[in-house]
Structures are given as C-alpha cells and as structure tokens.
Amino acid sequence: MERTILHVDMNNFYASVECLDNPALRGKPVAVCGDPAARHGIVLAKSYEAKAYGVTTGQPIWQAKQRCPDLLVVPPHYDRYLEVSAAARELYISYTDRVEPFGLDECWLDVTGSQQLFGPGPVIADDIRGRVRLELGLTVSVGVSFNKVFAKLGSDLKKPDATTVITQDNYRDLAWRQPVSDLLYVGPATTAKLARYGIKTIGDLARMNVHGLHSLFGKVGVMLWQFANGQDNSGVATYTALPLIKTVGNSTTAPRDLVTDEDVKITLYALCDSVAARLREQNAMCSTVQIGIRDTSLLWYERQSKLTYPAQNSTDIFNAAFDLFQENRPRNPVRSLSVRACGLSPAGPVQLSLLPDEQRSQRLTDLERTMDKIREKYGRNAVRRAVSLVDPALDLDAEAEHIIHPIGFLGTLN
Template sequence: MDRIILHSDLNNFYASVECLYNPAIRNKPVAVAGDIEKRHGIILAKNYIAKAYGVKTGDALWQARDKCPDIVFVPPSYDKYLNYSKMAREIYSDYTNQVESFGLDECWLDISNSTQLFGDGERVSNEIRQRIKDELGVTASVGVSYNKIFAKLGSDMKKPDATTIITKDNFKEKVWVLPANDLLYVGRATFSKLRKLNVHTIGDLAATNPKFLKQELGINGIMLWQFSNGLDQSKVSEINSYPAIKSIGNSTTLPYDVSIEEDVRITLYILCESVAERLRDSGFFANTVQIWLRDKNLFSCERQGKLLFPTCGSNELFEKAFSIYKANKPHFALRSIGVRACNLSVSSQRQLSCLGEFEIMVKKEKLEIAVDDIRRRFGHFSIQRASMLVNPVLSNLDPKTDHVIHPVSFLK
C-alpha cells in the first residue's frame, strides 16, 4: 500500500505572524527584514501584497523600496515564530506521531496509519488547513503524495491556503511539466548545469540516463533522478527525534568591512566563545576547527585545521581559528566571518593526557563553565574579555542569543 505523506507549508509565515500582531499593517505591503544598521538589511519574508510588486526574499531593502515605495519593513521576532511553529506542530501531532520539521514553517506528516481514524489524505489536509486558519490565524498550503519530495512539491504548487494531491497515476502530468529547479535540491548552480545539458524540466531530468547525471553532477545526480521519477523512499521522522549533530557553528555579518587584524581577532573570539558554550551545552568536544570568510566582493572560502586535543574551550578554538585566518588572509576586507567546530566527540571518547598543555586546557574549560553560569543569570554582556572593550562596535554582538534559526536539511 502506498504511503500517505503530507507536507504543510505555512504561507508567508514571518510576515503573516507580524500582521497578526499589528492589524494596522494587514492590508499593506509588508516585509520582514534584517537590521540595515548591522548590514543584515535584506528581505527575509514578505506578504502577498508586497510579492505582487515583485519584492523577493533576499532583496536588499533599497531594492524592495524601489519596487514598492509604500512597503512597510518590520524586524524579525523569532520568539513569536518559534511559538507559532510549536502550535502548528501540536495540531499536526493530533493526526500522527510522525511529524518532521523542515524549518519553522514547514513539516512533513506520515498519516499512513491514521486514515481509518481521520480519513484520507485530502480530508486530513483540508481539516488541518482549516484548524490552522481558525486556531492560529494564518494559512497553510498542503501537498499530499506517496513520498516526501512530491508532497513538498505539491505544497508549493498552489498558494495560499490550498491542497494539492500528487499520485502515482498523475505525477507525470502534474510534475514532469514543471521547471527542474522546482525540485528540492535543484538550486541555481545545479539548474545552470542542467540547462547546459538541455535538461529544463523535471520530466527532462527523469528521462536522462542516471549514469550520465552521476558523471556530470556526482552522486547528487542519481538522487535527483530518483526524486524526479517519484522513487524517494525517505521516512518521515517521529516527533521529537533529531538528526545527529555533526558540527556546531556561528557566523556573523560585520557592521563594517574589516581588514585590521585586531578587528578580526575580536570577532573570532566572540564567535569561538559562542561555539564553545554551545559545545558544552550539548556535551561535545571539537577535534577540528573550520572558519568561513566572505570578503566585500562576496567571494567566500572555507578552511579548517585539526586541534592537538579535543576541546570545548574557546581559547583553543580561537587560537586554531586565528592561525587558519593568518595562513589564508584574504586580499580584500572581510564582510562576514564564521567559525565551526567539527569532527565532534563526546566526553567518554576524550583521551586524557599527562601533558601540561592538556591540564591547563581543562582548567580553562572549568573557568568557562563558570562564565556560562554568570551569563545565564545576568546576561551575555555581564562578563567580557578586556580585549572586547577596544572596539565596542564589533564587540556588541551576542551570537548565541542572536543566532538565526535556519531550515533543517532534508539530507540528514
């Protein structure tokens, strides 16, 4: 028997929640946007009125203003979005225990074992849409299919507040005519490669020899061929199940282009403190440090290096990150910097050492645990390194609290 998979997508989620809280802007073009003063000034989400003017997610604020002079910009309120996302998942959980998040506004549901209680996929989808509208005040589009890929594709096909059904009998007519970049994981670069291969639609992709796709796109070519032919077999995770954490990182866009080494030092220290605290919260130690650099021309690169000992301390993370930076110093001033702890291990896997450096590192880690406690009680800025006082503009960053929630990857 075919599975019955739903994919629910809350329409214009961020903007819809903001309009709920501010009735005065409900009938105006609205966009949720980053802080232009901190150079995070891009469109994160927009409502349908703004969309009608051509405003797109990722537009700079000045671009959005050019397209729609009367647009209203509002800052993001992630606490609100988290709360509404949680309430939506509670509605989904009334129908199945298999609910898998894909970011804050999207979820897959497998109701294959619930149809005798609640009805078929279309009936459940319509009921869920109505409940979201009545109980949350926002709308959702739901795709119904026999696999996760086509269910997500269905939720994208009709917006807002609609149900789309894709079956084994009709997917060739409904799906194969769509452009190839409508398929999950066919991004801009992949779509550009496919067009050069004369592959323009999902149907073209399905008809292409998978061996040729693997030759041109690597293993992802096989995956996309399977997706386009409706062969995805991935399961919907159960509620409260989480993928294994493979790395922990933080990045930031700087308030101004940075080329002075001391400025880079301050930013790396802040990011390493955040990453180290999150390592300790999760009970992990890092064996490898990776840095990500983007210059003012938006050229980016990643470099990494192995640590002498596994650690959850910010000093060791910083020393390695800074040494990697100095060995790979970019030609132009930096716009964004990121730090990631990789190759993680747990405490039971940590090999002890009698070397003096190891003992000093462990003492510093205990000191940082005390700092964590102080910051939890009195706030991030209650205790800082003296070097942070050199540049209050750069050091006015709390990356752990300000950490933006990104969509969860389908490929776990």
C-alpha cells in the same frame, strides 16, 4: 502499503504573523526586514501584495522600496514566530506523531496510519488547512504524495491555502514540467551547473543517464536523479524524538567591514566563544572546524580543517578558525563570518594525558566551564576577552544567536 506523506507550508509566515497581529497591515505590501543599522537590512519575508511588485526574499530594503515605494517595512519578532510555529505543530500532532519540522514554517507529516481515523491524505490536508485558518488565523499550503520530496514540491505548486496531490500516476505530468530549481536541495549553484548540461526541468534531470550524473556531480547527482524519479524512501521522524546534533555554528554580519586582522579576531573570538559554550552545554566535542567568509563583493565560501584532537574550548576552535582565515584571506574587506564545529562526539569523562598540548586544552576547557558558571550567574559581560574591548562596536552578543544543525533530511538517505 504505499505511504501518504503531507508537507505543510505556512504561507509567507513572518509577514502573515505580522499582519495577523497588526490588522492595519492586512491587504498592504508588507516586508519583514532585518535592521539596516546592523547591516542586516534585507527582506526576510514579504506579503503577496509586496510580491506582486517584485519584492523578493533576500533583497536589500532600498531595492525593495524601489520596486514598491509604498512598501511597509516591519522588524521581525522571532519570539512570536516561535510561539505560532509551536501552536501549528501541536495541531499537526493531533493527526499523527510522525511530524518532522523543516524550519519554523514547514513540516512533514506521515499520515499513512492515520487514514482510518481521519480519511485519505487529501481529506486530512484540507482539514488541516481549515483548522489552521480558523484556529490560528493563518493559511497553509499542503502537498500530498507518496514521498517527502514530492510532498514538499506539491506544497510549493499552489499558494496560498491550497492542497496539491502528486501520485505515482501523475508525478510525471505535475513534477517533471517544473524548473529543476524547484526540486529539494537544488540551489542556485547546482541549478546553474545543471543548466550548462541542458538540464532545466525536473523531467530533464529524471531522463538523464544516472551514471553520467554521478560522474558530473558525484553522490549528489545520483540523489537528485532519485528524487526526480520519485525514489525517496526517507522516513518522517517522530515529533518527540530528539534530533541528534551534527554541527553547532554561529554567524554574523559585522556592523562595519572587517579590514584588519584585529577586526577579524574580535568577531571570530565572539563566534568561537558562543560555539564552544554550546558544545559544553551539549556535552560534545568537535573534531573539525569550518569557517565561512563573505567579502564586500558578496562572494561567499567555506573552508574547514581537522583538529589534532577533539576540543570544546574556544581557544582551540579560534586558533583553527583564524588559521583557516589567514590561509583563505579574501582580497576585499570582510562583510560577514561564520564558525561551525563539525564532527561532534560525546565528551565523556576527562582522561588525563601526558601530552603538553592535550593538558593545555583540558585546562582551557576547565577554565571556560568556570566562566560559563560566572556568566550564567552574573550575565555574559561579567567575563570578557580583552580583545573585545579594542573596538566595542564589533563586539556582539553571539550567544543570543546560536545555530544548531541537527542531522536532517540528507542524513536519512542511503
């Protein structure tokens, strides 16, 4: 039996919620932007009216206002977005328990077994669009297809408030003519590399020799070729299933450029403290530490290294992160940093060790568990590292911005 997969995408989600909550914004060019004072002053979302002026996501505010002098800039309200996102998912699960979120504003739904109750996939898609519009006051675009990749592509083809059906019979006509950048997991760097080999559309990719793609791109090349040819058998997760945690990370754009090692240490310690705290909360240990560095030229790169033994304390994670930074120091001052703990495994019971380094690591972990309890009772600033006092402007509340990376779509592919 052929599967019926929907991909529901809430149109211009952040901006739409702001216009819903403030009717005075409706019909006007609106951009939801980060805080310029904290150097987060970029466009996070925009209304269709702003898009018509050439305002794009990721644009600096000053550039967006050059494109649209009458642009209305509003700050994000994440708690409200979470509330609306949860309400939308409650609506989706009234059709099926196979609902897999892909960010706050997108979900896949497997309605294969629901069609006897609610009708064919396109009928369910139209019903969802109508209910979201009526019950939540927002619009969604829905892609209907026989796999997740083409369902997502379909939801991108017509916006706003539209249903697009991609079938086994029409995907060559609908999907293959689209830019290759529209395919899931084809980002700017991959798009540029594909273009060097004359691959500009999804059809170009589909018609390539798969062995040649493997030699150029490795397993990713084969995966993208399968996507382009409709060969995606990944399932839609059950909504109630708890996602397995694959990595725990955190990142920040510093309030000023990080010039000295001391500047970097202050920021790295804050990030590592938050990552280690979340590891302990998840009862997990990491075997690999990864850092990301963006300098003032906006060059971004990531590096990682294996730990000698798994850890869940901030000191071991920081030492690995700072070593990586020193080995891969950029020429320009640093604008933003990220730290990610990878290769997670359950912590399990503590096993006594005779090795000095492991004993030290266990003592540090015990100490930080005590600090967790103090902070939980008296607040984050009840116990602070002395390094954070060197320049209070660089100290950040990293624990408020945890990033957990579950095993997602790529983890389901063979």
